[in-house]
Amino acid sequence: MAVTIKDVARAAGVSVATVTRALSMPDVVRAATRERVLETAKTLGYQPNRAARGLITGRTGNLGLLVPDLANPFFPGIVKGVQARAHEADHAVFLADTDENPAAEAGLVRKLAKQVDGVVLCSPRMPEAELRALAADIPIVLVYRRIPGTPSVTAAFLDGMRQAISHLTALGHQRIAYVAGPRSSWANRERVKSLRAVGRDVAGNGSPAGRASAEGKVSAAAKCELVEMGSVTPTFEGGVAAADGVLAAGVTAVIAYNDLVALGLLHRCAARGVRVPGDLSVLGFDDIPLGAMVHPALTTVALPKGPAGRAAVDLLLQERKEKRELPTQLIVRGSTGPAEG
């Protein structure tokens, strides 16, 4: 069987209590003893049983992580960030993939609850009330979702949207479509809110309101019209399906809910012989690796993934109840260009 603390104690000729101390409160045990204990622990290959420890300390050294769908290329980056930070902090992480089933989320979290010190909920789809109830029972941190009173990590959507529109207007686009994601999605609501805010600055023309953030980059010269198009499933197929509508809308540029949708748009354009960015500029949101691999490569607003995951773990471990908003960054690639005609 595995080597336990007793084995170490016996081998080192001390009590189990001393072994514990040597390991977790080194300064309270005599140097010579400590050395001997540590030495034998190492040679025996002793690894403390975290479950047993957790039983008494109440801290398990484990974290939970819930994602809607690992196959969605947006999430692996976040998972990696969570993992990396957790391992640095010597924590292991339980992963649960809900397969985009909102009803399964709470149950999975509750099952994990006893075995973890807290859980990171990545873009949870469950209703706010349920989220609140969960938060009351176990420490949670939200990533890419925000509700009052719960710590969260999100990104500066407004600024990202401003960068996007600023980029497009600078290229001369005056009529830009936005292909929306699911109405029930927090991420979509945020984008729409940002879009409209920027739209107000820009539509009335001239005077750059610049209310919100200082960097009112959508400058005076800009003047453009934003047309919101009905929501689609936030997938490649959703984008493919939306493409014809966009092409019929008489716009020269389109901002997609996310990169997957943008990729679908791109695909359908290629199939229909529409030149990108010649006939239509396409801009995404997320910055998934895929976007850089297609041709033309996708211009997109990069959302922090690894850093978001790390930040979430930090909040969890430090038990800080704050909301953190990470920066977004426009990444210009080949799918956007000057408006023609």
Add this chain to the structure above:
Amino acid sequence: MAVTIKDVARAAGVSVATVTRALSMPDVVRAATRERVLETAKTLGYQPNRAARGLITGRTGNLGLLVPDLANPFFPGIVKGVQARAHEADHAVFLADTDENPAAEAGLVRKLAKQVDGVVLCSPRMPEAELRALAADIPIVLVYRRIPGTPSVTAAFLDGMRQAISHLTALGHQRIAYVAGPRSSWANRERVKSLRAVGRDVAGNGSPAGRASAEGKVSAAAKCELVEMGSVTPTFEGGVAAADGVLAAGVTAVIAYNDLVALGLLHRCAARGVRVPGDLSVLGFDDIPLGAMVHPALTTVALPKGPAGRAAVDLLLQERKEKRELPTQLIVRGSTGPAEG
């Protein structure tokens, strides 16, 4: 605090022993008592503490899962399969991403060891000796790697390669390149082995040796030359880098180590104005979602991902020491076509 078995016992007016029985050996307790216990357990929202249970039973109800890099689109599918099957069997899963660091693998597994009933090692990069040592200490199942004496789940590479080459020769290709992956990679060695086996059948011409499997689909008529090209990093960038060499090799078709490499090839071809499949047919291995989204879409040999993950969990939970080989399937899309000229 959380509700424990004692709370349930007290509330139901029985001993803790009876509560345990009511929950895990229902038939040994009187019906009336059982009902009452179950009832109060439910109203109190009792969830047994798995860590405490594991302490005494030796079974934790947890599984470990090690992957080299979640950002590699090949792995999420496997992880999802593992998850799904594990949850069905009421097990939670610890995920560890090693970031392609072979040296970190064994340590991570050993850290998890105490908290899991076994671990699934997904394409582990560590040396065979290390793997053996691990297997001696804790139950493991390998996925997409095979070593003697250890249960594993892999795929029928030989058959897949045969389908691929058969497809290409049927299209009239007579000179086909293979862009190899890392020499140290088990997956690459398997592919090369398969390639050469099929090559022997096909090069000598006529008589379809058909040694290995019955389905010697590369038929008599076929006659073609296989050229192996130096190994690349198994990434998009690796493919981009390999493209010029392939184009200079005077082949009409190329089989890439995996889809990512194939995508890189495609990208570079597009950039150089090489028509695919007109000037060059490109065939990948893996079938990652990405492959269907690019234009032209990628023809590829699909490797089982979800099913592989599920099978691995099955082997682990049933403690069966067998090797399972899942089927592969050629998926024909737009990136392969008739040889021209």
Add this chain to the structure above:
DNA sequence: TTGAAAGCGATACCAC
């Protein structure tokens, strides 16, 4: 500075 012993939450064995 060290050891003995009391638990943490659950299971399993032994009485009754």
Add this chain to the structure above:
DNA sequence: GTGGTATCGCTTTCAA
């Protein structure tokens, strides 16, 4: 059938 209790591996008083 049911209740007491030792036990899993570890941490944490409490004494010495």
